[in-house]
Every structure is written in structure tokens, then in C-alpha cells.
Amino acid sequence: MTRPSDNGYRMPAEWEPHQRCWMAWPCREELWGDGLEAARDAYAEVARAIAAFEPVTMIANPRDVAEVSLQLGPGIATFSQEHDDSWMRDNGPTFLVDSRSELAGVDWKFNGWGGKYEPHDLDDKVAEAVIRHVQAELYKAPIVLEGGSIHTDGEGTLLTTEQCLLNPNRNSGMDRKQIEEVLQGYLGVRKVVWLGQGLHNDETDGHVDNLCCFVKPGVVLLHACRDSSDPNNEVYKDARARLENATDAQGRSFEIVEIEQPRPRKGRKGDKLAASYVNFYIANEGVIVPAFDDPRDEAAFDTISKCFPDHDVVQVLAGDIVVGGGGIHCITQQQPKVD
Structure with a gap:
């Protein structure tokens, strides 16, 4: 089987130029409950913020296309495609580029975050549909x-x-080495840095995009929790220790920038939400950052602005997104720009 890396493809960094951003319209009523309309308003606000920097396409179920287009307003495209949920980062394609500026897309298997959400068969078809649409x-x-x-x-x-990639609810029977071989073959990476647990109560089983991210090669932005009574304190300390003891594919030690987590927020069931400022979207010349009507919003804005001095940083209230189990990064997927 020919893998993308065999043909020279790699996964680009998120700050490399984009052709557009892909999103999907919230539609799983049993997930959002009476918060569905608020979630839709929040998704629309994120889409409009991104559209100030790059084109946005919103996937909508065929019956909803006209209504979604009206709610989004001018300048945001819609794409008619059946889907179950609205987390484009997770079930959408992972786009790749090669040295000839050609585009490819990886269609991963999708099982509803380890079988937590049914049905997910329509979501499992979205990535291929998008990849074929963009040719x-x-x-x-x-x-x-x-x-x-x-x-x-x-x-x-x-x-x-x-916690996520070695979880038996994803790829039972596969070990770390086997997973690394797939990541290397399909994403063109040469080194995998393994962190341990993700944030407390993150129902994705610890997605890294809630915990840390690269802001440029060699520099990692890390979700910090200095409250020893908070379960995320141990998560933060372990992640920092692992990053301090690791190097990247170029042999560089990591520079670690910390961003203190927002104050605890509770969901509809009274459980603590996995809210994170790290869960943002990097657009062309802009960064769309979550805000939580929290005293720490300003410090988060300042930290991310320093990390991206050549970008405009825009904060969007994300509380109505987080109650569904994710953040701004979770609901977006960039398509790299190619010549």
C-alpha cells in the first residue's frame, strides 16, 4: 500500500497559508439539548470571525442548507453533505501538501470518539466527500x-x-510503535512526542489540542493549571516534564510558553467542563481565540498575541461551544493553500 509520505506528502503546520476553513453545522439535538440554538449562534460567530481572514465553507445537511446560509450571512459558503455532528477537526480530512504544491487528504477511520456517540456513520463519510470535492x-x-x-x-x-491514541477504544491491539509507523507514513512526520493524559473530563479521551500546541517550530504553548487541588494540575506538571525532556525532529529542545486555564466552568450536568484557551484556530494573518467571560481572558489574549505578533488576535465567546465537548479548534479544519 502506497502511503502519502512515499509520495512526498507532509502535514503542514497550521500557520502555513490556507485556501479555506471547513466547518460543520450543529445538528445533534440530543447532544446540545436546549443549547442547540446558542451553539449555532456561536458557530456562526466563529465562522464570521474566520471569514475576515480567509474563505469559510460550512457543511450543512441537505434539508438545512438554505436556513444555514441565511443564518451565516453573505460571504460564507455552504456545502450540502449529510453529517451526524459538528466537530470538523475530528471527522474531517487531514490535508497534506508536497514539494510540488499538490494537495492530498487523509481519510481516517472515525468511530464516534471511541463509540461514545451513535450514530456516526454519516460523519465517517465526510472526509472523503470533502477530499473528492476539492479534487x-x-x-x-x-x-x-x-x-x-x-x-x-x-x-x-x-x-x-x-490517553487518546493508545486507548483500546480506538485501535485495540496496536502498540505505540505501530501507531507511530502509521503517523509517519500518513503525515510525513519523523518524530512523535508522547504526552500522557489530556485535560480532566475531556470526553475525547485527552485530545492534545486542548492541552498544548505549536505556535512556531520549537515553541509550544501549554495549558497551565497551578491549583494543586485541581486534577489538571497533575496533567499540566506531567506534560511540562515530558516536553522539557524531549526534543523535536530537528534535535531542538522546546521553548514552553504557559497559558493559565480559565476558572472552572460547569456543564448542564454539573460536571467541570474541559475549557481551554489553547483550543484556538490560526487563520491567514489572524488567530481566533476562545473567551469565556472570565477574568483570565485578557491574559490569554496577551499571551497569544505575543506568540503571533504578525497576526490579528480576535476573541470569540466559546462557552456555548464548550458545553458540547470541544472548542474553536475542534469545530474547524484548515485546507492548505497550494499553487
């Missing part, structure tokens, strides 16, 4: 993987967590 080369991967579980610097280094 990119299609590669079907042999493992279950969600896009929020991986993050790359575009230079051969990938961050992930053991």
Missing part, C-alpha cells in the same frame, strides 16, 4: 484517529497523548 488525492488510513488528537510543527514533529 485532492485521497488516502484512506488504516487506523481510527481524530484530528484533534494530533498537532504538528510542519517540520517533522508531532504532538499527541497516550
Whole structure:
């Protein structure tokens, strides 16, 4: 089987130029409950914020296309495609580029975050539909993987967590070495840096995009929790220790920038939400950052602005997204720009 890396493809960093951003309209009523309309308003606000920097296409179920288009307003495209849920980072394609500026897409197997949400068969078809729509080369991967579980610097280094990718509810029977071989073959990475647990109560089983991300090669932005009574304190300390003891694919030690988590927020069931400022979207010349009507919003804005001095940082209230189990990064998927 020919893998993308065999043909020179790699997963670019998220700050490399984009052709557009893909999103999907919230539609799983049993997930959102009476918060569905608020979630839709929040998704629309994120889409409009991104559209100030790059084109946005919103996937909508065929019966909803006209209504969604009206709610989004001018300047945002819709794409008619049946789907079950609205987390494009996880069930959408992972796009790749090669040295000839050609585009490819990886279609990972999708099982509803380890079988937590049914049905998910329509979501499992979205990635292939998008890849074929943009006329990119299609590669079907042999493992279950969600896009929020991986993050790359575009230079051969990938961050992930053991809690997610080694979870038996994803790829039972596969060990760390086998998973690494697939990541290397399908994403063109040369080194995988394994963190341990993700954030407390993250129902994705610890996606890395809630915990840390690259802001440029060699520099990692880390979700910090200095409250020793909070379960995320141990998560933070372990992640920092692992990053301090690791190097990237170029042999560099990591510079770690910390961003303190927002104050605890509770969901509809009274459980603590896995809210994170790290869960943002990098657009062309812009960064769309979550805000939580929290005293720490301003410090988060300042930290991310320093990390991206050449970008405009825009904060969007994300509380109505987080109650569904994710953040701004989770609901978006960038398509790289190619010549």
C-alpha cells in the first residue's frame, strides 16, 4: 500500500497559508439539548470571525442548507453533505501538501470518539466527500484517529497523548510503535512526542489540542493549571516534564510558553467542563481565540498575541461551544493553500 509520505506528502503546520476553513453545522439535538440554538449562534460567530481572514465553507445537511446560509450571512459558503455532528477537526480530512504544491487528504477511520456517540456513520463519510470535492488525492488510513488528537510543527514533529491514541477504544491491539509507523507514513512526520493524559473530563479521551500546541517550530504553548487541588494540575506538571525532556525532529529542545486555564466552568450536568484557551484556530494573518467571560481572558489574549505578533488576535465567546465537548479548534479544519 502506497502511503502519502512515499509520495512526498507532509502535514503542514497550521500557520502555513490556507485556501479555506471547513466547518460543520450543529445538528445533534440530543447532544446540545436546549443549547442547540446558542451553539449555532456561536458557530456562526466563529465562522464570521474566520471569514475576515480567509474563505469559510460550512457543511450543512441537505434539508438545512438554505436556513444555514441565511443564518451565516453573505460571504460564507455552504456545502450540502449529510453529517451526524459538528466537530470538523475530528471527522474531517487531514490535508497534506508536497514539494510540488499538490494537495492530498487523509481519510481516517472515525468511530464516534471511541463509540461514545451513535450514530456516526454519516460523519465517517465526510472526509472523503470533502477530499473528492476539492479534487485532492485521497488516502484512506488504516487506523481510527481524530484530528484533534494530533498537532504538528510542519517540520517533522508531532504532538499527541497516550490517553487518546493508545486507548483500546480506538485501535485495540496496536502498540505505540505501530501507531507511530502509521503517523509517519500518513503525515510525513519523523518524530512523535508522547504526552500522557489530556485535560480532566475531556470526553475525547485527552485530545492534545486542548492541552498544548505549536505556535512556531520549537515553541509550544501549554495549558497551565497551578491549583494543586485541581486534577489538571497533575496533567499540566506531567506534560511540562515530558516536553522539557524531549526534543523535536530537528534535535531542538522546546521553548514552553504557559497559558493559565480559565476558572472552572460547569456543564448542564454539573460536571467541570474541559475549557481551554489553547483550543484556538490560526487563520491567514489572524488567530481566533476562545473567551469565556472570565477574568483570565485578557491574559490569554496577551499571551497569544505575543506568540503571533504578525497576526490579528480576535476573541470569540466559546462557552456555548464548550458545553458540547470541544472548542474553536475542534469545530474547524484548515485546507492548505497550494499553487
